[in-house]
Amino acid sequence: MAVGEASFPAMPVIEGLRLGTARAGIKQPSHRDLVVIEIPDGARVAGTFTRNAFCAAPVIVAKEHLAICSVRGQGPRYLVINTGNANAGTGEIGLRDARATCAELARLAGTHAEAVLPFSTGVIGEPLPMERLLAGLPAALQGLDDGPVGWHEAGEGILTTDTRPKGASVIVPLGDDSVTINGIAKGSGMIKPDMATMLAFVATDAAVEQSLLDALLRETVDRTFNCITVDSDTSTNDACMLIATGRGAEVASEEAVRGFRDGLQRVMTELAQAIIRDAEGATKFVTLQVEGAVSRREALDVAFTVAHSPLVKTALYASDANWGRILAAIGRAPVEAFDVSRVIIDLGEVRLVEAGGRAPGYTEEAGSAVMGREEICIRIDLGRGGQAATVWTSDLSHDYVSINADYRS
């Protein structure tokens, strides 16, 4: 199940950046499950990774290799991504396998193993099927393509329980020039990113200083991928990579940074929202806007408490305007000296709650009309301050239980 229609955009070429895929038989024989992204020489790469203490072997190796590239002053040249197996909870064997994958790709492509960053997604706790994975690498390299087909097939090659590939692209005008930002992402369950979501790859032809690139990625991830949740479960394999080839216009002036930041925010918001629209079992796409908070942290705490409440999520699934459950969830959020009589809750254009109780003009009919929609906005004003935050989430359906109870994922 998924919310709304989704089409994969025809991605413009980012010169020098190519993507190739293979069917290595790691996931199912008919699926693309191996992706190689070739990065041109001179590009800069920023990355954010899961904060889960049990982070997967490829996350450890990718961070190590990125640090080595930084010391050497030469950016990474290849990303290699497999789906079907997360190489997580695999101890020493997992580290050895991730390093061996990088070494083999480096040998085939004529570069150093440390110039390759590995990423994996899929089932936790099984060793990587190394023979099949390594055997798939030549095909992925031979298929390297810089056009829309390369991007689309790579978008498909990183999926797990997702029902559709997720891509987004913008062209940002910079004075007389312009830069392109393309991105792909995957994720459908085990989604409550903390630093990044389960695999997103964004690339641009812009020329951006490394420290600025790092800062922009961190800032944008915090307002996009870190603001979505399906089920409160942070993955062991989360990673978001931002590649700037530097072959296009320079992003340095204040105005250029502003334009680039906006473009990046648009691409990453679209990818983050695409993950929620395709969340496991989702029938609703829900925007939680919390306003009037003392701090952004407080606004996020309230938004996530509501977004994680199984009772709110099942009411959303049932299209039941059960504002009592929303109110109960807000009430248990970690907010100091909370005066509940100032809270206002709007469901779409309908006022649900004010002064700690049902709003005077509220009718079940009006509430049900909004709850019946596929896209629902819940606005919560805490009446305490001037800070706000927005979080996107999905509902909790029978299909979520089926997907996670019937299959090993």
Add this chain to the structure above:
Amino acid sequence: MAVGEASFPAMPVIEGLRLGTARAGIKQPSHRDLVVIEIPDGARVAGTFTRNAFCAAPVIVAKEHLAICSVRGQGPRYLVINTGNANAGTGEIGLRDARATCAELARLAGTHAEAVLPFSTGVIGEPLPMERLLAGLPAALQGLDDGPVGWHEAGEGILTTDTRPKGASVIVPLGDDSVTINGIAKGSGMIKPDMATMLAFVATDAAVEQSLLDALLRETVDRTFNCITVDSDTSTNDACMLIATGRGAEVASEEAVRGFRDGLQRVMTELAQAIIRDAEGATKFVTLQVEGAVSRREALDVAFTVAHSPLVKTALYASDANWGRILAAIGRAPVEAFDVSRVIIDLGEVRLVEAGGRAPGYTEEAGSAVMGREEICIRIDLGRGGQAATVWTSDLSHDYVSINADYRS
């Protein structure tokens, strides 16, 4: 659905304490939905209440009346409990209705309104049907009974989505004498108590000083009702009351306090576990033992993170020994400087994880054999210190979604 068989014990008489019920038509016509508990003169009463900022009107009034009783030096004489309507999120009207209920019961019973404590449970956000509620009070008073029938019917009269009444009783020997502790509780969903669970009433004939009674209740609630979770949703109406009539043996010596504390712990553990066994949609009763923590808080944080993980809960429902999901949940718990290579996870008698990966001798067959059981113990050793905590929880089933999506509760 519910886990295992459950029988309601034949409760011994606690002299002077009587319970009466009525079918007032608040829930469904055929259900007992109104309960009055009469407390003898001279008894001491301790209470803990929800910490949800949106606490219900009866919680506010019960706390006020308990404080007034304390100032006057006269304990409360009546508890009045209705199910079918929580009188929560009802603003000023809710407070007026809760006070009017106390006033009417006081008038009928010849006492002060402040000597009556009100409790409500059921749907949030609807006004109490006052006419029917008040009309039911005389029948509840006429039916007051101090025997097993009174306790059993009161146990039934406080239920909401529960499938069965929950009672526990122990007799604690104190030297040549003994005291009785009886308790009833309700709760099945919206269960993640914070100070107390959704309505538990425990009574004893013991003579216990007020400050000791307060301390024993707080301490025991923290290790029983505050250690269960169905769905992480803290109710707006949680309350746990402990009544000591003082007509039996005195609990004052160190030995007597120890014996009484153990008895209280047994009764309240049994009631807390009964709530989990009857959790909405539950097919599994799960004990999470976290050991080797730096602090009890840390052990509780890890235990609750695992207990709230929808992916762990659906794996439990599926009887799937998906240790990767347990490991991923532990990894996102708020633990400082977490060395995951020291973590050990046992599933019943089977070692699942050690050194950050699957235990060498582990087989899927052995794991599945344990996961197939109705009662499952997951032991997690963090290898960091000497503190521990135990939390009880249930699985996440199709029926949980049905119960909370198909019906307004």
